[in-house]
Amino acid sequence: MSMAEKTTIRLDRLLIVDDDVKLCDLVREYLGPEGFEVDAVHGGKSGLARALSGDYALIVLDVMLPGINGFDVLRRIRSESDVPVLMLTARGDDIGRVVGLEIGADDYLPKPFIPRELVARIRAILRRSMRSSGKQQSGSVGGNLTVGDVEIDVGSRIVRRAGATVDLTGVEFALLEVLLRSAGNVICREELSKKVLGRSLTPYDRSLDMHVSNLRKKLGHRVDEVDRIKTVRGVGYLYTLASESNKATPVE
């Protein structure tokens, strides 16, 4: 929780954890002119240690690593830190993708990836985390937001449901915040994708839906016998305004 909040982090320092040395060199070479400083480590254990050092704005983590695999590294990172993680998953491995997002990866990119895509994803994640850390520093948009049984503290990024703390990943928190701010209104997927993932929607990309489904799982699918987060087919999502439905009948 604490590492990502350090104000000393430079937003252009990235860490790539991949056992392919030549690939790491190329990534460094490609991302250099884009304005990023890239460090590379080639093993899971050393990658974990460096990722937790707090020196990096973002970690690019390959799933296939010698020794300890990428999911385990991610799990251990998440137990101590909220540093944004972009997973490189195996192409054709949908399960790996889902698992990665469930554990708390901020986004994923199937490998082999197109370098432009890598840059776009990195920028999207950084924009989002910058926005949220900016909020924390200024405190202007901070404060509490309560809808029904869910209460979030935007400043400390703590989520409580019926008083009990719920552990959310960075993306899930951002998603919940956007949904809660427009509770009772439908937000289209395109807008959600831009606000939460920092990129526009592409066809056949279901990561937004996956994050929503993770959020439902963590918060509970239903509140007061009504779907907590409704899918509005063909449009987007809607967070049920449970605070009103507590007293009145649910709005359909």
Place this chain on the structure above:
Amino acid sequence: MKTLFLRILILCWITNAVVIAAFALAVSQLDLFPKHQGDFGFPGGHALIAGQTAVAFLDDASADAFKQSLENAEQTTRSRIFVLNDDDQDLLGRRLPAEAVNVVKRVREGKRAIPTSPGHEPWFANYARSRSGKGYVVVGTLRPSPDPPPFLIPGPLVMPMLGVVVTAGAIAFVLAYYVTAPVRKLRTATQMFAAGDLEARVGPSVARRTDVIGDLGREFNVMATQVQSLVTAQQRLLRDVSHELRSPLARLHLALGIASRNAGPQATEALNRIEHEANQLNELIGQLLTLTRLEAPQTQTKGSPINLTALVADIAEDADFEAKERSCNVKLKTSSECVVHGDEALLRSAIENVLRNAVAHTEIGTCVDVTIGQKTNGKENLALVSIRDHGPGVPEKHIASIFDPFYRVEDARDRDRGGVGLGLAIAARAARIHDGNIHARNASDGGLIVEFQVPMRPPNLNSE
């Protein structure tokens, strides 16, 4: 298998029955048990009683009826019966044998009625009285051989014969079962193996047998192990090759990115082409990995319930977006909510592959129709996703092969439309893993219809 069982059963049954019956007949011919015992204490008792009974009703009966009843009595007791009047004349007018005359004489003299001399037919005689009190003498003898074989005579022999048949049947059943049960197990294992379960082996109950069936079972297991190791080695090779290709390809993409940034405008076109080809390779490797994952024997579907209707709606929406590039659209028609059980990611990629294929092949400006509904095949309910394009269709001779990996109907044109030739193969594998199937046929008015069916499980699993 059933017929083998039946054949063995019937053959053994008949054999056993014949052997047992022949044995019984032989025993009866040995005359181990005196033939005439049990006839009310003395041989021929039945005959006399039958005769006396006939006489008792003599008064009321006509001559014909009497004759009839006497003949009946002779037949059922297997004897000859004479009824004599006071003048020792048979009432039916038959000639009395000399021996019978002797016996009758003895009876009339008041001597014992059973004076059989050894070596002769035993004759018996006794008085009989009709109801009006008129006296007669009944004399009779058991008819000597040749008798009909005892088991051909209905009556007291039915039960023993039934016993023979049942016993023979039971023995035959046990024998047939003993022979066919291990063969059946062997067959089950073979079927499972053929259906793709490379782990299928014959159990120890067969493999531990010391007979020829046991040999066969062990040979099967050896063969199965051999085939399994070959197949898995081949699959692993394909998977490893695909995996290993990922790394150089990832590096190639990066190097290409660096090159296009540094190169002048005159190289742009060539670099774009390289990028396009690299992307094709990328796609190919991705689909190859998906396919090898599906072919792996341990692939099991996860049983979570999936709202197929919502899933298809999602995919159709994305495909509609993509189809706009070709001025086409995708129309979805839903007739009912379908919930199936399985692997959502797999079903998604299966339907997505079919739908994108349809979008790629439909004529510009036309639409692709997607319908989802239920049907029944008599045994269970199926969710049916039907995808119809308005393209050129597929020549009939190719239509069964379009689900084979890398099968192309027309090389040049298909490549223009993108895709690497594995999409439909993946869809077919995914359908099979979900116990479903996939078919293609040409529509009568042009275009291809692909139907994807997956069995639906009982609706009580639907939580919604």
